[in-house]
Each structure stands twice: as structure tokens, then as C-alpha cells.
Amino acid sequence: MATKKTTKKAxxxxxxTKKAxxxxxxPAKKATSPKAAKPAATKxxxxxxxLSAIDAAAQVLQKAKSPMRTKQMITAMAAQGLxxxxxxxxxxxxxxxxxxxxxxxxxxxxxxxxxxRGQFEYNG
Numbered sequence: 500m501a502t503k504k505t506t507k508k509a510x511x512x513x514x515x516t517k518k519a520x521x522x523x524x525x526p527a528k529k530a531t532s533p534k535a536a537k538p539a540a541t542k543x544x545x546x547x548x549x550l551s552a553i554d555a556a557a558q559v560l561q562k563a564k565s566p567m568r569t570k571q572m573i574t575a576m577a578a579q580g581l582x583x584x585x586x587x588x589x590x591x592x593x594x595x596x597x598x599x600x601x602x603x604x605x606x607x608x609x610x611x612x613x614x615x616r617g618q619f620e621y622n623g
Contacts, residue, residue, distance in 0.1 A: 550582050551582070556611075559572050559579065563575070567619065572594060598611050
């Protein structure tokens with residue numbers, strides 16, 4: 500039968516760990532920063548008149564009166580001057596995700612309706 504030998508370092512470390520576990524510590528205070536609070540209003544007026552990609556997509560689909568793919572929506576939004584990508588590589592994928600997220604969370608009250616795979620129309 501093998502016996503377990505502990506080195507002097509290991510024994511010291513174990514003793515220190517046991518002492519630390521039995522010490523009572525004061526609860527840590529939460530740090531508050533001025534950046535932690537987000538503004539409540541995210542409407543276009545609050546952001547200097549700029550629309551978000553999803554808001555601009557809703558306007559484009561409302562005017563189009565026919566189903567569109569997200570790449571078509573991005574092109575139309577840029578052509579109409581509603582929104583342009585701030586150097587993103589895949590804005591159409593981001594928009595697709597945002598539209599699906601709105602449909603999932605809002606259900607029948609969502610601004611978008613999925614017609615076919617990859618195609619959306621205005622739900623209004």
C-alpha cells in the first residue's frame with residue numbers, strides 16, 4: 500500500500516488555503532460607473548436623426564410592397580440614403596438576424612413577416 504507523502508511546500512499551501520477558507524470577509528462593494536446607465540430613448544431623434552438598420556429595413560419593405568431578401572434591403576437602404584453600413588463585412592447577415600429576432604420576440608406584432616426562406620415582407 501502506497502502512502503501519500505506531502506512536501507513542505509504543499510503542506511504550507513494546504514494550511515494557508517484552510518485558513519483563507521475559514522476567514523470571514525466583508526462583502527465587496529459594487530462599482531458604479533457613469534457609463535453603466537444607457538439612455539432610455541433610442542429613437543432616431545435621440546441618435547441625431549439616424550435610423551437603425553432594422554428601422555430602415557422596415558421603411559424599405561413598406562415602400563416596396565413585395566418580399567425582399569436582406570441583401571436587396573441593404574442595397575435599397577443605401578440607395579435611398581436611409582442607412583449605410585459602418586464598414587461591416589456582412590451587414591445583410593446582421594440584418595437577417597435582427598429581423599428573425601424581432602419576429603421571434605414580438606410574434607404577430609412584429610413589423611416583418613417571413614414569406615419564404617430568406618425573404619421578408621412588411622407586416623402591416
